Amino acid sequence: MSERIREKLNILADAAKYDVSCSSSGGTRKNDNKGLGDSHASGICHTYTEDGRCVSLLKILLTNHCIFDCAYCVSRKSNDIERAAFSVEEVVSLTMNFYRRNYIEGLFLSSGIFKNADFTMERLLRVVKKLRLEERFNGYIHLKTIPGASDDLIREAGMYADRMSINLEMPTEQGLKLLAPDKSHNDVIKPLGMVQNHIIQFKEERKLIKKVPKFVPAGQSTQMVIGATPETDKEIMHTADTFYKNFSLKRVYYSGYIPISNDNRLPILGTQPPLIRENRLYQTDWLMRFYGFNVNELLNDANPHLDIDIDPKLSWALRNLQHFPVDINVAPYQLILRIPGIGLGSAKKIVEARKFGKLRIDQLKKIGVAYNRARHFIKCADTPYQLKDYQGTQIKSFILAESKSKYLKNDFNQISLF
Amino acid sequence: MVIYRIDGSLEGILCAVFEWFERKPGKIKLIDKKNYQPDAFSDTLEIFNDTKKADRVWKGLQKKLDKIWLRRCYCCFLSEQNEALNNLFEFICYVFSSPEGSTSNYGNTYVLAVAKMARKVEREKHRMEAFIRFQHSADGIFYCGIEPDFNVLPLILNHFQKRYADQRWIIYDLKRHYGLYYNLDLVEEIRMEISEERNLNKPSANRDSEKESLYSILWKDYFKSTNITSRKNTKLHLQHVPKRYWKYLTEKQLGS
Numbered sequence: 109m110s111e112r113i114r115e116k117l118n119i120l121a122d123a124a125k126y127d128v129s130c131s132s133s134g135g136t137r138k139n140d141n142k143g144l145g146d147s148h149a150s151g152i153c154h155t156y157t158e159d160g161r162c163v164s165l166l167k168i169l170l171t172n173h174c175i176f177d178c179a180y181c182v183s184r185k186s187n188d189i190e191r192a193a194f195s196v197e198e199v200v201s202l203t204m205n206f207y208r209r210n211y212i213e214g215l216f217l218s219s220g221i222f223k224n225a226d227f228t229m230e231r232l233l234r235v236v237k238k239l240r241l242e243e244r245f246n247g248y249i250h251l252k253t254i255p256g257a258s259d260d261l262i263r264e265a266g267m268y269a270d271r272m273s274i275n276l277e278m279p280t281e282q283g284l285k286l287l288a289p290d291k292s293h294n295d296v297i298k299p300l301g302m303v304q305n306h307i308i309q310f311k312e313e314r315k316l317i318k319k320v321p322k323f324v325p326a327g328q329s330t331q332m333v334i335g336a337t338p339e340t341d342k343e344i345m346h347t348a349d350t351f352y353k354n355f356s357l358k359r360v361y362y363s364g365y366i367p368i369s370n371d372n373r374l375p376i377l378g379t380q381p382p383l384i385r386e387n388r389l390y391q392t393d394w395l396m397r398f399y400g401f402n403v404n405e406l407l408n409d410a411n412p413h414l415d416i417d418i419d420p421k422l423s424w425a426l427r428n429l430q431h432f433p434v435d436i437n438v439a440p441y442q443l444i445l446r447i448p449g450i451g452l453g454s455a456k457k458i459v460e461a462r463k464f465g466k467l468r469i470d471q472l473k474k475i476g477v478a479y480n481r482a483r484h485f486i487k488c489a490d491t492p493y494q495l496k497d498y499q500g501t502q503i504k505s506f507i508l509a510e511s512k513s514k515y516l517k518n519d520f521n522q523i524s525l526f
Numbered sequence: 527m528v529i530y531r532i533d534g535s536l537e538g539i540l541c542a543v544f545e546w547f548e549r550k551p552g553k554i555k556l557i558d559k560k561n562y563q564p565d566a567f568s569d570t571l572e573i574f575n576d577t578k579k580a581d582r583v584w585k586g587l588q589k590k591l592d593k594i595w596l597r598r599c600y601c602c603f604l605s606e607q608n609e610a611l612n613n614l615f616e617f618i619c620y621v622f623s624s625p626e627g628s629t630s631n632y633g634n635t636y637v638l639a640v641a642k643m644a645r646k647v648e649r650e651k652h653r654m655e656a657f658i659r660f661q662h663s664a665d666g667i668f669y670c671g672i673e674p675d676f677n678v679l680p681l682i683l684n685h686f687q688k689r690y691a692d693q694r695w696i697i698y699d700l701k702r703h704y705g706l707y708y709n710l711d712l713v714e715e716i717r718m719e720i721s722e723e724r725n726l727n728k729p730s731a732n733r734d735s736e737k738e739s740l741y742s743i744l745w746k747d748y749f750k751s752t753n754i755t756s757r758k759n760t761k762l763h764l765q766h767v768p769k770r771y772w773k774y775l776t777e778k779q780l781g782s
């Protein structure tokens with residue numbers, strides 16, 4: 109008995125690991141039924157895999173049987189691998205027992221499509237219902253929507269899940285068509301739109317009647333596989349931007365493609381996943397969501413690719429030296445945010461602290477500004493007088509010479525595929 | 527310079543602040559009794575705890591500081607670091623002698639020091655919330671022993687009480703020799719015999735429940751299968767899970 113469950117867990121956790129979404133944040137579910145669990149907005153990473161990714165949820169597939177054959181997916185029909193399927197009870201008891209031991213924040217449940225979309229979605233629904241209603245579980249639940257499932261099932265699942273997601277898989281329609289001819293972005297757009305409408309509708313109703321249940325309180329997210337198809341960074345981030353705007357997504361995840369097959373449409377086995385590129389995309393995503401950058405400022409026809417050797421904020425600054433130097437002691441917050449070497453935290457502190465007098469270099473350092481980087485772009489109370497105007501390329505080389513960028517050493521990871 | 531000898535409690539620090547404002551003898555240094563060694567060159571003043579004085583200072587602070595800063599002060603105190611206690615003392619004195627809003631003066635050494643220390647303590651608190659691994663015992667209690675760098679049990683109590691409302695649990699600080707026990711109703715402070723303490727966290731067949739070893743194995747399996755070898759990044763891994771915590775992490779125990 110225990111051997112079989114170990115086997116299933118190994119197969120179905122292994123197959124689910126390529127989904128990068130792991131966040132357990134954004135859901136608040138109070139433990140007011142004397143049950144198990146309590147989720148708060150920030151979420152907790154309970155451990156980290158040896159590749160450095162956080163583990164906060166039990167991330168598994170209900171089954172890796174699938175009737176489809178998407179080339180980028182380990183569970184695809186034509187792949188010769190071991191198959192397994194959990195029963196509803198097994199998923200529930202794994203979740204409860206892991207949670208009781210403080211291993212996890214909750215469950216991330218996804219599935220290959222067996223029989224058809226509704227049959228699969230109905231199973232997923234049974235798991236979450238059992239957890240919430242029978243086990244009084246208040247931990248986090250992220251449910252993968254099965255493309256093509258009926259509105260009713262999706263709607264009901266949304267009453268019990270904290271977050272729902274459905275993956276775009278490839279950044280563009282052409283990319284997707286190439287690797288998964290049966291799928292289209294519309295399969296994703298439809299349920300995303302559906303869920304979003306329900307979110308809005310439930311919110312409205314809750315304003316009037318307090319008893320209306322929460323619907324997908326932590327919102328929706330999606331994922332794109334990067335580097336399997338030849339899209340530019342510009343195409344990727346513009347797609348992300350559109351989806352953020354149209355479906356008010358909480359997150360878009362970018363997953364560097366890890367070769368899993370010898371399919372000649374895809375990078376060959378053994379190709380390193382594009383880790384730096386993935387990292388740069390996340391940085392760009394942050395700049396869009398938290399730093400007030402418009403996607404066009406970072407990626408446009410003149411600059412369709414992110415720099416590999418420097419981060420996107422620095423490269424924007426170097427392309428836009430006309431905005432600098434920024435005077436730390438008078439500039440508006442929004443502008444301070446755009447200075448390389450100054451993060452959200454230090455920008456806030458600067459704006460607070462300068463009310464008490466003009467800030468000097470040593471104070472900026474203490475506040476947490478990466479001064480060696482920032483100094484090329486700022487003026488403060490005791491900035492030394494500078495005769496020379498440096499060019500962007502010169503500043504870049506100063507900064508690169510100083511920073512022992514952890515990525516530079518790993519440069520071999522970044523192989524140009526096309 | 528005068529040395530103020532305190533008993534290491536928060537009350538002691540607050541009383542020291544009271545004394546200082548009574549006397550204003552210039553520069554002082556706080557020393558916890560535990561770490562005190564007589565020093566021929568400075569005078570020592572013994573600070574006796576007086577709840578009334580401490581209360582007055584705390585009430586005064588509550589007027590001057592918002593919730594966030596009061597919590598930072600408390601965290602700084604829980605760090606148990608001598609330097610942090612001194613910074614806390616100076617910070618409180620600074621707050622009392624400055625106008626409203628002085629806490630956003632991040633140019634001030636003590637404001638910064640208290641904020642920094644508090645952040646460290648909060649990080650440890652957060653790590654404990656993440657890294658505690660309960661083991662289920664045959665008598666139905668979920669238990670765990672920890673050795674945090676700072677005294678964070680008072681900070682994590684709430685979190686675990688809310689989260690594990692339907693199971694009995696014990697979290698025990700092996701370094702400071704006290705723990706929390708939740709009995710399905712409320713949390714009480716407990717102390718164990720040294721021999722009992724030593725057994726915490728060691729898996730043992732006669733104490734653990736029947737299913738305990740199965741779930742710890744399943745968790746180890748899960749930890750292994752969720753790793754992606756081609757993305758291995760040991761440096762990043764260690765940054766997130768410093769080695770000193772490994773002995774408490776089920777997934778880091780050898781064998782299955």
Ligand code: SF4
Nearest residue numbers: 174176178181184220
């Ligand atoms: S439908 Fe989903 S599980 Fe099935 S092959 Fe495609 S991506 Fe994989």
